[in-house]
Amino acid sequence: MPFRRRIAFINPAVSTENVGDLFIVDSLKKILVYDEHASVDVDPRKPITQREIDQINAADCAVITGTNLWYRRMAKPGRWTFTIEQLRQIKVPIIPWGVGTTRHAGEDNGFEPETLEQIKHIHESCRMGSARDWRTVEALRDAGITNVAMTGCPTLFRSLNPSWELKRKESKQIVITVRKGQRHNVRALIRLARERGLEPIIAAQQDPDRFLSYSIPFIQRAVPTLYRYDIRPYRRLVDESLGAIGWRLHGNMFHLAHGNPAVLFSNCSRSESFCESFGLPVVRCEDGEDLSDETLASMLDKLIDPATFALLPERYAQFRAAMAKFLEDNELEHRLREGASPPPQQQREDAVAELSANA
Secondary structure (H helix, E strand, O other): OOOOOOEEEEOHHHOOOOHHHHHHHHHHHHHEOOOOOOOEEEOOOOOOOHHHHHHHHHOOEEEEEOOEOOOOOOOEOOOEOOOHHHHHHOOOOEEEEOEEOOOOOOOOOOOOHHHHHHHHHHHHOOOOEEEOOHHHHHHHHHOOOOOEEEOOOHHHHOOOOOOOOOOOOOOOEEEEEOOHHHHHHHHHHHHHHHHOOOEEEEEOOOHHHHOOOOOEOOOEOOOOEEOOOOHHHHHHHHHHOOOEEEOOHHHHHHHHHOOOOEEEEEOOHHHHHHHHHHOOOEEEOOOOOOOOHHHHHHHHHHHOOHHHHOOHHHHHHHHHHHHHHHHHHOOOOEOOOOOOOOOHHHHHHHHHHHHHHHO
């Protein structure tokens, strides 16, 4: 079977400042076997030109690289600028991989007509689409779209490991992933972690996540904060920390991918449905809602309890196999098959991680 090697990646990480998008795209490109020189990245956040349509049509297919895109209203400057007319000009399959929806409390699964027209066209152009979580699958099926597989996000499978195993470390460093709408809860969680002798470090994914990176005399004690549009320092945090807790789905998923424990709070369907899909605990908390110390402490307890992750190995294997089948259905060669060699970059990353672990 000939594989599609020249890929047009419809890639929001081209111009985003959200490190979560970088996690997704880096992971996806580790999994795929493709022609790096003949492939292109197209930024859906900026107005699409005819030149970019021509670049896509010169490829074997287009791949929508994960991200949270299936909103009720998808089209928005800085998020998705393709029109239905431009999508109709694309003559190669458009393959959504690990794309998710966002729904807040009380919202149904509906889409606005223009959005639904685009999502249907995208799925009709390919053999199979891929969804990040079951709420996304449900929303698409409610809209009459049936060629969609629940695979999870590529970020979870970035290690390329065929199975998932919990890594337990003696480290006192704990990674906190934060949202600006959860400031009060973040401060309380950090206080509780310090009371247990842990050393919090914030792994920011956007600039507003840095709200605790500076001190205010008598009011705020600074928390070490990482924010760089670069995978490497976040990967080092995985090796050095005991795990992650917080509000950023892909930041926590990045830890889970490499065997670290991670637990999530959720302000919408993203993290909630992901956790339900993979058998993980989750606390629902809308932005601006205060959680009790007892609730926050219980999630710290779950983070260090191996029983929390009892279901994850089975779910990991199940959805990894589903992702491999989705890729094969779309004639995309991948490294999730048994015996596949990791890319050179992954080999270097693994070597560095092993040296760090043995240091």
